[in-house]
Amino acid sequence: MPLTRGGVRVELRLWVSEPEQIVIDPYPFDEPAGFEVAVPARGLEDRSYGSAQEAAAAFHGTPANMMRVRVAPPGDP
Amino acid sequence: MRALGNDRFEVPAAPDALQVAATHHDDGWAELDDRPVFAAAAQGPAHFLEIPLDETVGPYGRGVDKVYELDPLAGALVSTHWSGLYRTRWGLQGGEPVGHPAAAYVVAEQQQRWVQALEQAWGLDGLRSEFKTRTWHAYEVLQALDFLSLAICLLDLATPAPNGPAQTMPSTLRPVDHHVGVRTVPKRAAHTRRRARGTPPLGV
Numbered sequence: 216m217p218l219t220r221g222g223v224r225v226e227l228r229l230w231v232s233e234p235e236q237i238v239i240d241p242y243p244f245d246e247p248a249g250f251e252v253a254v255p256a257r258g259l260e261d262r263s264y265g266s267a268q269e270a271a272a273a274f275h276g277t278p279a280n281m282m283r284v285r286v287a288p289p290g291d292p
Numbered sequence: 293m294r295a296l297g298n299d300r301f302e303v304p305a306a307p308d309a310l311q312v313a314a315t316h317h318d319d320g321w322a323e324l325d326d327r328p329v330f331a332a333a334a335q336g337p338a339h340f341l342e343i344p345l346d347e348t349v350g351p352y353g354r355g356v357d358k359v360y361e362l363d364p365l366a367g368a369l370v371s372t373h374w375s376g377l378y379r380t381r382w383g384l385q386g387g388e389p390v391g392h393p394a395a396a397y398v399v400a401e402q403q404q405r406w407v408q409a410l411e412q413a414w415g416l417d418g419l420r421s422e423f424k425t426r427t428w429h430a431y432e433v434l435q436a437l438d439f440l441s442l443a444i445c446l447l448d449l450a451t452p453a454p455n456g457p458a459q460t461m462p463s464t465l466r467p468v469d470h471h472v473g474v475r476t477v478p479k480r481a482a483h484t485r486r487r488a489r490g491t492p493p494l495g496v
Binding site: 216217218219222224225226227228229230231232233234235236237239241242243244245246247250252254259262263264265266267270271274282284286 | 295296297298300301302303304327328330335336337384429432433435436439440443444445447448449450451452453458461472473474475476477478479480
C-alpha cells in the first residue's frame, strides 16, 4: 500500500461520493483537485444470451464509449 | 507513478517502472475481453473471475511478456503482481493460496523470472536490501492502484454510497452485481497464516 511519510501503511477507503466520482481517503495522489480517468466501456443489455456467438455479436455490435470518472480527495466540493 | 505522493504519502521508488506496470499489467486481459469469453451458467459474457484459471494463464502471460519488453523492472513488478494473485497478494489480503496446479506453475515460473530481472535492475548499485524493500513497496502501491481500477470497473458509479460500514475490496470482487457502499483497500491481511513446516521461503 502507499506508505505515509514515516513509513506507515494505512487502509484506504473508497466510495462513490457523487455520480462518476470516487473519493479515496486518505488521498495518496499529488493532484489536490483530483483528476479524471477515462475507461473504455461497452453497455450491454442485462439479459440472458443463448450462446457465445450471440453474446459476442452483441458485444462487438456495441461501440466502446469512454467512461469518465473523477478520482478525488475527501471533502472535495 | 508521477501523480503519487504528497505531504502525507511517500513518493514510491522506481516511478517510471511503476507507471509502466500500472498502465500495462492487465493488458493480457484484452485477448480474453475481446472475444468475449462466454459464461454458460450465467448465459452471458463472463465476469473476469468466472473464467477458468487455466484459460487465463496463456493470455495473461503474453501480456506480462510485453511488459518485460518495455521495462524489465516493470516486468518484475507485474510478475510479482500476477503470482501474488494466487498467493494472497503476498500477504496483503486474507484467504488461502489458490491450489490450482496452473497457479503453482505460474508462481514458480514468475518468481524465477522476477528474481533474474531484479538482479539486473539492481545492477550492484547500492544495498540490495534497500533495493528489495523499495521494490516490494512499489509492488504494494501497484496493488492499491489495481484495487482502485477494479473499483472503477465494478462499482455502481451512478449511485453515491451511503456513509456506513465498509467491505474490503477483495471480498467484493466476485459478484457481478455490487451493492452500493464503501470499500477498503487493506493495508495487510487481517490475520497471518503460520508457515507450514517444510515450506520453502519465497525468493527475493
